Amino acid sequence: MHKINARYFPSGGPTRIEEDNSAIIPLVDGEEYFNAVRMEIGRAQSPGDAIYMLGWRFEADFRFNKSSNDPSELGTVLASKAATGVDVRIIMPTKWQLLDWLQKETEKELRDRNNNDLNNLLNWFGPKGNILHTDLLRKKTIGRDSPLSSRILLDYSGELFGTHHQKMVLILRGGAAVGFVAGIDFLADRLDSRRHDEKLPRPYSTNQKDTIKYYWHDAGARVEGPVVKSLFYFFNARWSYCLTLSDRAFKFKDGQTIPSLNPRVEMTSPRGKAQSTPLSSTTPLKGVYLAANFPERDVKGSNPAFHEPHGMFARPSIHTTGELYKKAIGSARKYIYIEDQYFSAQSMEGVLLEAARRSVKIIAVIGGFSDDEGKSVDPRLSSPFLKSLGNDKVAVMQVKDTIVHSKLMIIDDEFVAIGSANFTDRSFIEAEDKGGGADSAMRDFLRDVKQAWSTDSELTVAAVDDRRNDLNVAMRLRILLWAEHLRVSAEDQVIWRQLSDLEVGLSIFNKSWGRPVSFDHGNSRLLHVEIV
Template sequence: MASIQLHGVIDATIFEVDKLPGGWWMSFLKVLYSYKLKEIFGYKASARLYATIHLDNAKVAATRRLEFDKDSPPQWQQSFHIYSAHLATQVIISFKVTGFQTTQVIGRAYMQAEELLSGKPVDKWLEILDEKHHKPLSGAPKIHVELRFSRATAHPNWSQGIKTPDFPGVPYTFFTQRNGCRATLYQDAHVLDEFVPKIPFPPGYKPHRCWEDVFDAVSNAKHLIYIAGWTVYTEITLIRDPRRPKPGGGITLGELLEKKANEGVRVLILIWEDKTTVEHISGKNGYSLSRDEQILPGYKSPLHHQKIVVVDSEIPNGESSSKKRRIVSFIGGIDLSDGRYDNQSHSLFRTLNTVHRNDFYQNGFSDASILKGGPREPWHDIHCRLEGAIAWDVLTNFEQRWRKQGGGEDLLVHLSEHGDIFIPPSPVLSPEDSETWNIQLFRSIDEGAVDYSWPNEFHHNVFFNLDLVNGKDHAIERSIQDAYINAIRRAKNFIYIENQYFLGSSFGWNTQGHNLGKVGAWNLIPKELSLKIVSKIEAGERFTVYVVIPMFPEGIPDALPVQPILFWQMMTMDMMYRDIARAIKAKGLKVEPKDYLTFLCVGNREIKKSGEYEPPEKPKDGTDYSRAQKSRRYMIYVHSKMMIVDDEYIIVGSANINQRSMDGARDTEIAMGAYQPHHLATTQPARGLIHGQRLALWYEHLGIFDDTFLKPESIQCVRKVNEIAKKNWSLYIQEKLDDLPGHLLSYPIEVLHDGQVTILPGSEFFPDTRAPVLGAKTDLLPSVITT
């Protein structure tokens, strides 16, 4: 059977099964329901029938689960909009029964993948076969399906970017695109006054300071402060720059929130990891905290990972006496917690007696302490502030989550009852304003974490129209992955990514002799990127993807779960580079795979200066901690979750590029996708605030500006970046100690001409550790934890 690259969209409908088959399972269920044992034993004795769609081994859709009826076969009549990037031989429809704490495959039906290539609907009654022997089931039941495949390259938006200012956004999502908004983009929690990049910034660009803006927003709230995060640590201070003091800026976050609660502001907090310091004020004066406990002791799965602040705010440019209020929201990667405060210098040692004296954070050593000194773990992140109707969508998300997981409806501020105060969702900028934004909200979430408040007469077409998928008796929303896929497919010239993790598309991995079993890292993003590059190579066009990730995931680098995550990451990189290398070879080009796709990380190294903090203790000799302290180096932890496409479209949020964040039924995530309609890359390169954000980030990482950076898709640019990063890596690992001229480092892997990812000579282990760069597979942790 031929393997077919099904890169595009499969519109599928599973209608019904024509009859229930024989066999012991069906006989058992018929007896069970005939004697009404279900009524006796309740839900535990119930059985439900459903169907799934697989492309070879990768599950891509599942129907809702229908109660077993001994007199009537199931009729789902359910449609799906399936993004695919799989190399598959077959489409497999599985007929299943779940109940009694088990799930059984009744049978499977098969269709050859090549049947879909015509692009026309394929409407068939398929025989349901025995899973083991592939023979018709007793009674010869059939399942009615319709499938239609549309190639990604045939879509009118393929490689066209955002063609017009009225681009409607990503289809089939819970939240529609909002126009006339404003977005403020942040790099890191703080920006020093002396960070003045010598680059050609677009008009209107200026650096913004995230935690200063959050402090102002919370301080000025009159009615509500809603916070959601993976963690909230109330002992931190948001204002630390001595050259930028603010009235009341010396108090902690907890003191600020308690002060606002005492003023009558409703303060609601949803967190996953409890830092305990919130509890002394929880429940006071409208202050309420809700948190979830860990599911597995010692491991974090699943997580409530959204990072949100929602407040009421004054009307900009309004009268000072006006009581009118609006909603302003913050989302992104930065939790209000310890270790997050940092600026573009990302110092390891030089701030331990100033802004990090009471906020020493280092998660890479088991015994790290301010008493033993640096290096601290620098933190690089991306965040944003949203104004306009989009801010109300973030509010809606919080309210839905609070109703499900928080303190119920009563604690929420019902804005409809304050119509004389709150202006309704409306544009904050006119369509003619050159600084206006169009913004859309995306999520990874399911009904276990959010109250959708469906109407009683809920119809399955709502699932299709919102691109919701079925989990175990609940809806799953994964529009963040859909947004990434749409943006990658639209991309014309280049993509720049910063993300805490990078793994996925396990259906395309080269197993290299490993028994990967059911890894289940199905998200399409890595494969979408490599297929985009391949299409550009085949078309004779330039295209470059830059990916900045941490040197290694946070934690002890030679231990669990870091090593298996690194292994999955290596498998992902290897898959992508092999795709690219095959395309290069087929075209006979004299280029390298890294001319199209480059992985980078960031790190710092500092010489000792006079007046530096002197710790009273020292780390134990022979440890990673001791070696890093002596070599005066450490990675800068990349916690960003951002993608920039052609300098005209940006995604910022809390979602990592891994299965946990993109699945929808695992970690809860939030993100926004945005563009400025007056700054599109239609006839000339985009030069709006997204372009300014990328240049500022590159200046932070590289420490220089070069004219080639204005055309990041060019081979001159990618080779320039790779050259600088390679030189910085050499300086980072050499014995001679000196300050690095820039933070950007080549990711320490070797990419062979055939795309194989292997050990970089001299860099089998991360500096100052015995942790293998390529990671190691383990069976000690389930892949649901590490993917």
């Protein structure tokens, strides 16, 4: 094994480290990501091809781009592919406990509680969330047929206050496979460009009556080579496990009925093996690794609060996202750069503390607008732990007017991780619910809950690249991200060279960390966050 792979990647787990045969191509923001996915979906055209998708949320009428030349919607595109014999399958989560609650109280009665977390749960998993869009996808017609009717599964397994949060697209065409791993969802407000130059509020692509009062920053990666086989492994495991779940029916207090969560299910196994996993023009990287997080417990039974051992895998636990982050942070020598919705993983405090003691610069970029609360974020962060590290060791920044939804980490221009795992314990380890999260809003309904878990399932792809040139994947991504937030062009060679030099580029986060950049960045959207 290459020494650099042994430094950054954990050993063990259900997937292997792929050396000198796989690659990732980072994709920044919705416009770039969705265009890449749309192009690959378009290449799946005949029986024997397949399109497999895992996601937290999908909108049936999602548009891949804003161009009037391509008005196709997600549901129409996938139904058309299925009608030609392409094996199309989607898995998205729901909360059966929330649906059970709606049998006792109406949605209006729940919303009248003015609980923001509860409203979010209803938006995500209630009758107008994944339930609605699953139904719309299943009913999408091509001619007289509904080719997706048995190919959209609602997965209600997992822990009480956790969710299935994995986001993946896997495409098999002509025996060759390519994958995408991301933090981004197929929702209209995610469709934003790297320029973020539309005047706020900006228009919805699917609903011209509504507007969006924030920019959306996100990331994903195209995955190539034998590492794609690990995506097949996890998708097959999820689909097969869903087939073991008992069906559920609901009659809501307001009269609406759901006769079955999964009325028709494709019982055949997904096409589990690709004949080849070719690279495009990309050079294979020293190492690529797919990490995952899965709950150890399940509430699939009749008691909405009873956890039993999760039976998806024959191994005791899979928490390689946390193992990956912990080992990578422990290997940092110069800097750790994290972009995320959150920066609250207590399980990472020990390795971050040790990194700070090694004089590693720790940078966290979070949103200036909250996805959960729908408003601007206070430019102060209460974190006794971060405050204890000292301002000379850590810099926390907000991106003004922007929801930062990317879940990525770059270390020392050698390591990059991109995926669905947030920088929270529920994405890294078997997490016990302490209250305060959106899912915990159900505690009002489940008053007998004494102890519950909140582990999310996740997928994150990581790569190492020790090339000392502009082709380095980690360095290129870092420069593109920093230029985007500074509102400058990475195509300008002066800007590129200064940001590539860490003795200069790091100064944008802390003036004492390097020589100042010479280029103007007066339009920067980066704002310093006070740690209190």
